[in-house]
Amino acid sequence: xxxxxxxxxxxxxxxxxxxxxxxxxxxxxxxxxxxxxxxxxxxxxxxxxxxxxxxxxxxxxxxxxxxxxxxxxxxxxxxxxxxxxxxxxxxxxxxxxxxxxxxxxxxxxxxxxx
Amino acid sequence: xxxxxxxxxxxxxxxxxxxxxxxxxxxxxxxxxxxxxxxxxxxxxxxxxxxxxxxxxxxxxxxxxxxxxxxxxxxxxxxxxxxxxxxxxxxxxxxxxxxxxxxxxxx
Numbered sequence: 767x768x769x770x771x772x773x774x775x776x777x778x779x780x781x782x783x784x785x786x787x788x789x790x791x792x793x794x795x796x797x798x799x800x801x802x803x804x805x806x807x808x809x810x811x812x813x814x815x816x817x818x819x820x821x822x823x824x825x826x827x828x829x830x831x832x833x834x835x836x837x838x839x840x841x842x843x844x845x846x847x848x849x850x851x852x853x854x855x856x857x858x859x860x861x862x863x864x865x866x867x868x869x870x871x872x873x874x875x876x877x878x879x880x
Numbered sequence: 881x882x883x884x885x886x887x888x889x890x891x892x893x894x895x896x897x898x899x900x901x902x903x904x905x906x907x908x909x910x911x912x913x914x915x916x917x918x919x920x921x922x923x924x925x926x927x928x929x930x931x932x933x934x935x936x937x938x939x940x941x942x943x944x945x946x947x948x949x950x951x952x953x954x955x956x957x958x959x960x961x962x963x964x965x966x967x968x969x970x971x972x973x974x975x976x977x978x979x980x981x982x983x984x985x986x987x
Binding site: 773774775776777778779780781782783784785786787788789790792796800 | 883884885886887889890891892893894895896897898899900901902906910916
């Protein structure tokens with residue numbers, strides 16, 4: 767059970783203020799304020815509110831996130847999501863219906879002549 | 881049962897509050913206040929003051945514990961801190977250091 771790919775859940779009725787670090791996948795249905803630093807996948811469910819700077823491997827947002835997001839592989843902002851902040855990731859997906867305010871920096875190599 | 885699980889690979893430094901059950905298998909430092917039950921499992925390490933309704937401890941807890949209903953220290957837990965609750969159970973094999981206060985006014 768104590769493997770790195772276990773699933774951690776922050777339920778609807780729970781608020782965390784401070785920093786959250788770890789490996790393993792994390793699902794947020796409640797509220798997290800502060801900092802999130804995760805080695806694996808972070809999912810913010812539609813009831814979830816994250817007001818934090820987030821670092822994770824990849825990220826799925828269905829709920830509300832404000833803060834800067836730094837993902838190693840991918841950020842998916844789904845239809846029901848509201849996101850405020852700057853995103854840094856190799857791949858960023860924003861679905862139709864999602865609300866996003868902020869800047870996006872994809873790690874793209876631009877041609878030299880620009 | 882939509883409950884919250886802080887897995888063994890997770891470290892939280894700060895404050896946790898809420899109104900649903902919480903299971904801790906990882907590490908929490910700071911403060912925990914819940915209106916429901918807290919379960920600190922064998923792998924769980926808590927360095928925090930705890931205010932809950934019920935708490936069941938199988939892991940390590942350092943900090944003061946105040947429960948409105950019950951505190952249960954299971955075998956193999958290690959608890960350092962003061963405990964205040966109307967009902968306190970300590971199982972054989974548990975290790976505990978601190979004060980116990982059951983003198984809670986009737987509700």
